Amino acid sequence: MTAALAQALASYWRRHPLELATLLVGLMVATALWSGVQALNAEARRSYAEAAGLVSGGARIVAADGQRLPLSDYVALRRAGLRVSPVLEGEWRAGDVDLHLVGVEPMTLPRGAAPIGEEAAALPAFVLPPGRAFAAPATIARLAGRPGLPELVASGQVPEGTLLLDIGRAAGLLGLPDRVSYLLAPAGTGVPPAFADRLTVAEGPADDLARLTDSFHLNLTAFGFLSFLVGLIIVYAAIGLAFERRRPMLRTLRALGVPARGLALALLAEILALALLGGAAGMAGGYLMAAALLPDVAASLNGLYGAHVPGRLALDPAWWLAGLGIATFGALAAAGDSLWRAFHLGPLAAARPEAWLGALRRRLVWQAGAAVLLCALALALLLLGGSLLAGFALMGALLLGAALLLPGLLALVLAALGRRAKGPVAHWLFADGRQRLGGLSLALMALLLALGVNVGVGTMVSSFRATFLGWLDQRLGAEIYLSAPDGAAAEVIGAALATTPGVTAALPIGAARSRFAGAPLEIYAFTDDPLYREGWPLLAALDRPWDRVAAGDAVMVNEQMARRAGLAPGDALAIPTATGAWETRVAGVYSDYGNPEAQVLAPVAQVRARWPELELRRLAVRADPASVPALLADLRGREGVDVTDRAGLRASAERVFEKTFAVTLALNTLTLIVAGIALLTGLLTLAEQRLGQLAPLWALGLTRRRLAAIELGQAVALAGLTALAALPLGLAVAWVLTEVINPRAFGWRLPLLLFPLDWARLFLFALATGALAALWPALRLARAAPADLIRRFSDER
Amino acid sequence: MLEIRDIAKTYPTAQGPLAVLRGVSLDLAGGTSLALTGESGSGKSTLLHLAAGLEKADSGHIAIDGAPVTGLDDAGRARLRRETVGIVFQQFNLIPSLDVGRNLAFQARLAGRADPDWQAVLAERLGLAPLLARYPEQLSGGQQQRVAIGRALAARPRLILADEPTGNLDEATGDAVLDLLLALVAESGAALLMVTHSARLAARLDARAHLHAGRIGAEPVA
Incomplete structure (x- = not known):
């Protein structure tokens, strides 16, 4: 019986190779994107672990000021x-x-x-x-x-x-x-009291790195998971369609004596075999994707956190097993509904596919109910959750809720448009559009998710770019920045510059290291000047903050530090220094985009009082713009002096920025492509059925060309309506990213800026996706032989 | 009204060309009905499809009210189906996304000849008046075929082409549906060409033609 059953089930796929291809493509892209992202994360984490594991064991004693x-x-x-x-x-x-x-x-x-x-x-x-x-x-x-x-x-x-x-x-x-750099000590070692003012037992630097990069990897994982879900939507749609089409055969098999359990087991074996096949192909795709993206990920990690990740992939068996496991899990999750229905299919069940109207209504009702529950969950997470994971859960609930709401929303819009439609074809067009939602809703949901995330992430990245560059222009107030080999050399250069015509100021800069609230802290020593007072954007401050800082009564802290430690202007803080704890106050909080670490801004004299060995190796040089080229040439001629002008620094910061978001944008685009594939495969698998639905209209006097044009227009309109729905969703995603996830992941909050041109571009992309996806079915319809259309009357009805 | 002369149609098959019609001729006057009988594969449905402009003949001539059907391009044949003929299929071929009322009016509206009074009469006569807001999937087979007949008649076509309109219905329902079809065709003054397997049903029409191996031949002995 097993062989006969397998033969009967396999015969369907032989007769419908396109559906088989759709199913495998869905499994492949879902597995590829997920396993690719996991490969990237595993490679980066392996690098951190190797770095941490090279010298390991016991505790580490470090200097309290963070220096050697x-x-x-x-x-x-x-x-x-x-x-x-x-x-x-x-x-x-x-x-x-x-x-x-x-x-x-x-x-x-x-x-x-x-x-x-x-x-x-x-x-x-x-x-x-x-x-x-x-x-x-x-x-x-x-x-x-x-x-x-x-x-x-x-x-x-x-x-x-x-x-x-x-x-x-x-x-x-x-x-x-x-x-x-540090001293290795047996576990449990404490610092003797005589050294407690300047030595401390620390977490390893690798722990800092892992903690800092966690948000980056969580971001990647979230994207991988989203792409996985979009891929699974293709799988779910393909399996669901195959079940509906095979229902008469399954019923016949039951009538011929195949037990329900045997049928369900055979279908289960079939889906497992397909999962392994699609999963293996997906793993190969994931490997290629990860290899292509790894250089960008390495650049991002280096640019953001200074982490060194080699630009090659080394994959272990666990990665392969996990990938095949997730492909199997995904396929089973997508097939669960069909398997359950197969198990409960009686030998006298209706052979015809489920009536569309009742099925659509039932589905819309439960989807709307689930969407409301998910929206309530999102609201609860927004109000009650405080962690980064809660932020991602909020994002997930929002996206899934919106996706479930989409078919109902589209059905309402189409019904409203249908009521206003004039002419029989227009009436049919909108009514038919509603009917098609049954088959296309999953692909449209995938498109909504991809477009929504694209709008959201695009808005966040563009907002970040605009804010970051504006902030950079303010922060880079000096015309020239230089770094001398040591403090003495910097002092000599500073003195020479003070008498150079065209130079208005040469301001020494130094940096000391410490730790605050268990994390590294940089103390940025500055020389009071309008450069800082006018150029450093403050997010919150006491009255006359710069006067307080200049007088040594308070310090400025960056947004990351303020957010992580819950500091606000006026709050007291104690910073460990080389000469004991520094009790001071927060005068203001400044934005410090792109810096993963906590930072304190204090006058040189105040910092030097706590770190007597502080060297002021850097200078910010303010000069008349006309004299900058000559100054640059002169300074670059000095040995050991590293000179950068404002334009160079800005360009380099911009490069780091672009590299940092290269992976995010690449994954964003890949998700959009997968959604395009979902729509294409959705339309392709329904194309056979579609010919049967359109044949009566042709028989009643609509030309094939007109029907093809209608078919194309309908797909474009559905994609367009989905894109319109994706806009508010995308803005909500952008809001969650900038107001919830970014502050929790990176420690800074961005203003949300709007970029309507990007939306217009994405809208056109959605229309083009709809047109492209419907092109082949429409062409097929336009070229269908009359005999083929006539045959549909008896085949499909 | 309908004039068919020396029509031939061959289909390519895996086993080589298959001649389905080999020079068929027949005439149908306005207001009369003709039953086209024949065994499976004899070419009945193909002849009906050619008359409806659903397919093109390889050779021969078809004209409706003197206007040639053969030689029309795709758009011309679509116009013919829209405005001149009404087709009733064995499988009903209703539009599942439209309710009964809209299905009934669909072809008349396509032809630009929507007549709400006539549609109301049809709905009443066909027993569809209480079902106008339902969708095809919510109807029985007999009800669906009545909608299909109503749709074909709503545009007041000059020629009704029916391909085994009762083939999917039980005998009693089939008889009732045919009664309605014949009565309404007579009222509308249209000509009716009906394909059927059943000699019993064929006997109820004005004339009969029997197709055998692609040619019009003698009627088999019942």
Whole structure:
């Protein structure tokens, strides 16, 4: 019986290859987009884990000010009896290759804390000149022939672009002979009271990175999930259609003695086989997609968080299994309804597909009910939820609610238009449009989701771009920014610039590091000037904030810090410094887009009082615009001075911005393409049925060409109405992104700007998608042979 | 009224060309009815489709009221179906998205000859008056065929072409539907060409023609 049953079920797909292709395409795109995004996330997280795992174990003791700590502290702690081991990390350039150096001290390093080998015999070669460094094979290949390097030994445990070497050799290469980045200590080690003012036990830097990048990955996952859902809509529609068309056959099989359980199991086996086939193809697609997007993701992570992710994919078996698992899960979820109906199909059930009118009404009612519930859930999440996950859940509820509401909304609009229509064809057109909602609603829902998200994300990115560039123009008030090799050199250049004609001010800038509320904090030391007072946009402030800051009574904090720590102007805060806690107050909150870290703005004198070793290596130079080219030429001639003019800085910031959103926009476009495919496959699979629906009209005197034009116009109109519905949804999505998700994910809130030209472009895209999707069925109709149309009378009715 | 001369029609098939009609001729005067009988595959429906302008003949001549049908282009044949003939199909072929009232009026409105009074008469005579707001899927087979007949007659066509209009109905319902069709055709003054398998039903029409192997032949002995 099994073979006969399989043969009967498979015969349907043989006779309807287009529906089979639709089902497989749906599974493929759903799996590809989901697994592609997961591959990107896994690759990035693997890089963080490798970086974190290179030197691991126990606790890390760091300087409270976030700077490297002096070697003398290490010696003192060892003398105090603490089993600590020093690690020095830094960036170094070998020719044109950027390297991250990790220097360890093998004699004190806890066993297994870093992959430098366990054999005692290997120790001298590691420590004694020229020394030995462990690196990834790819790094060694890139460094081939570079002079001045220790002997390189391949290690699969060292991340790409990193050298693991002896701390003495690392200190020599980095030019930091008496500094240590942190001290490894056994778990549970506390800092002795004598050191508590300047040392602290910290989370690892990898934890900071993981915490910072979590929102980025959540964003990617949300997009992947949305695309997965849109792909599943195609699968659901294809399976549903196949079930409806096979209903007479299924009923006959039941009548011939196939038990309900056997039939349901056979259908289940069929969907599992298709899921594995489509899923495997989707995994290959996902791999290609991830490989294509990885360079942009790496650039985004580097631009946003300074995280290093190698630009190649290394996929493990778990990724393949997870991908096939999600494809199977998705296919089963999409097929659940059909399987349930097959299980309950009696041998005397009606063979005809379900009557459209009753089915449509029933579906609209339950969809509207579900939409109301989801909207209520979204409202509850907005009012009660405070986490980023709640923000995404709110977005999900909003999107799903809107999608479920769409068919009902379209049915109402078509009914209203039908009531005003003049002429029999117009009447039929709107009535037929309502009838078609039954078959096309899922594809239209997919289009609504894609368009809504596109409007939302596009609005958010464009708002961000406009706000960011405006903010950048304000913030980059000085004509020239330069960075000297050290504070002394900067002082000399500053003094020279003070007497240079055309220069109105040379303002020193410095930065100290600390930690606040468990996260890194930068203290930006500035020199009071109208450059800051006029140029730095404040979101909230006390009265005369800059006077208070200049007087040393208060500091400015960036929006990220204010939001995360719940700070407002007037609030007190204590910042750990090299000389003890700095008790101060918040004078104002400034916007600081693109910076993932907390930042405090304080006058140079105030910062120097807390960090006596603070170096002011940077200068903001205000000058008469006419004298800028000559000044730039002069400054660029000085050795070791890094000079950037305002235009260069702006261009570089703009580049980072564009890279950062390249992946988001690419996924946005992919989702839109998938929605286009959903509409196309929806129309294609219904095209056969459609010919039968239109044949009577042809017989009653409408020409094939006119019917084809109507068919095309109807698809364009449905896509257009969906696009109109997508606009308010998109604006709601943009609002949730800017007001809920961005502040929770990144710590900054953006003003929501509107870009009607983008909407018009998207509207035209929707119309073109509708036209393109209906083109083939319409052409087929226009060219249908009369004999074929006549045959439909007996076939389809 | 309807003049068919030496009509031939061949279809390509996997086994080679299949000649369905091999030089068929017949005439139908206005206000009369003709039953076209014949076994399955004899070409009855094809002849009806050619007369309706649904298909083009390979050779021969068809004219309605002296106006040639053969030689018309796609648009011309569409106009013919819209304005001159009314077709009743075995499978009803109602438009599922329109209610009964709109289905009934559909072709008359297409032809630009909507006549609410005549439609009301038809609805009354066909017993459809209480069903005008229903959709085709909410009707029985007999009710659906009555709507199809009403739709064909609503535009007051000169020629009614019916392809086994009772073939999908039980005998009693079929008889009732045919009674109505014949009565309404007589009232409207149209000519009726009806394809049927049934000699019993054929006997109720004014004249009969029997198709055998693509040619008009002698009627089989009942």
